[in-house]
Amino acid sequence: MSELLADIETLVRCESPSSDHDAVARSAEVVAGLGRRVLGADPERIVIDGVTHLRWRFGDGPTRVLLLGHHDTVWPHGSLETHPFSVRDGVLRGPGCFDMKAGVVMALHAAAVVPDRAGLSILVTGDEELGSPSSRALIEETAAGCDAAFVLEASADGGALKCRRKGVSHYQVEVTGRAAHAGLEPEKGVNAGIEIAHQILAVAALADPESGTSVTPTVVSAGTTVNTVPAAAKVEVDVRVWNEAEQLRVDRAMRDLRPVLEDAVVRVTGGINRPPLEEGSSSELFALARQLSDELGLGELTAASVGGASDGNYTAGMGVPTLDGLGAVGGGAHADHEHVVVAELPRRTALLAALVENVLAKRGPSGATNPAGESGTARR
Structure with missing residues (x-):
């Protein structure tokens, strides 16, 4: 000893x-x-x-x-x-x-x-x-x-x-919008902050508590200054599952995410880390x-x-x-x-x-x- x-x-x-x-x-x-x-x-x-x-x-x-x-x-x-x-x-x-x-x-x-x-x-x-x-x-x-x-x-x-x-999967959802002056012409922008909010809700909906599957948006960022329509935003996503079928289901769904706002672009990176x-x-x-x-x-x-x-x-x-x-x-x-x-x-x-x-x-x-x-x- x-x-x-x-x-x-x-x-x-x-x-x-x-x-x-x-x-x-x-x-x-x-x-x-x-x-x-x-x-x-x-x-x-x-x-x-x-x-x-x-x-x-x-x-x-x-x-x-x-x-x-x-x-x-x-x-x-x-x-x-x-x-x-x-x-x-x-x-x-x-x-x-x-x-x-x-x-x-x-x-x-x-x-x-x-x-x-x-x-x-x-x-x-x-x-x-x-x-x-x-x-x-x-x-x-x-x-x-x-x-x-x-x-x-x-x-x-x-x-x-x-x-x-x-099993664990990690993803990053990145949104590209279009900047504009928030006071003078906000309508000319594409608000990446609003788009990332839509994506966060879509991601969170992939969870299945009955199966023990958690899909958790974690670190979120958007925008540059208080008077600018955000041109970019992103969220990190942590996924935990008990079985391979659930891990693959969530992976497919993450890669199928599509923008809600016109002219916004959504990009998903990352994937399955550990089975x-x-x-x-x-x-x-x-x-x-x-x-x-x-x-x-x-x-x-x-x-x-x-x-x-x-x-x-x-x-x-x-x-x-x-x-x-x-x-x-x-x-x-x-x-x-x-x-x-x-x-x-x-x-x-x-x-x-x-x-x-x-x-x-x-x-x-x-x-x-x-x-x-x-x-x-x-x-x-």
Whole structure:
């Protein structure tokens, strides 16, 4: 436990806001150093568009199990001064500790106790908080053909594993109108502000609460001065869905938006960012996790469905069995009260190690994952 805590402290004390590539590179070196000591192996350093990612691959064959995490955070430089690292009364605090530096350290320590790591890969990316723009292809390349992807994002409330995640789409609706003097000749203008209001109402109407589909206009801007008819306006749109059919429905509808005002022009950019992590992607692995948790005396595991997305959405979208939320137990991601429950760290690390060992050791007759083995007894 002391080594686990010390390694989490080392990583938390290295600030790594996603937008600062130099800071992310420094954090990557800290992660690499921890991995070198814990695993006895150096990672590949993969720099894409200035962002540093790390990958360990064990054995000569293909990757069969992927441990997936990220070392960037949403916290800006100087956050350690306002949110210092601490461990008091069984609670660990510090910027990025819950999301998800503790999970990165847990992945390294879990892999270290797996007796035969052949077929295991560990991928720690540096831009997940931005939507993984540079790492998505790397994630998909590493996960291709895997029997399981275990995602070290923090748990849901009460330590629940994240067995279902909404898919995410992002759009920008831009309107071009025509400027005119708002006092002298407003009738000669085409008011982009009014047009964007029509578009916001049309976009919001695409939501389907019964299906759990949210379509939310967020950041809105229009106009330049108080006495000018706005010539341009735009709105950002956030879409969350539980299934692919809904994601495609909204995507088609967004691209079919048309102007209401004569001579206005509407342009829609963006699209699907992450596919949904549907329940079927995680059901078998969750059953295995519950069995192992019981055998290890860790108590009953629960499952949660969450609206937020992770890189596990990408692996699930490829058809790779994916189990998420295996990282720290605690709460307050991205918030002032971010924290980790210390007592759960070794327990969840032991569960992760058992999951990796079982999936690496068991294969069905067709080569597909058979997590519980032919007898139904998990290996410990």
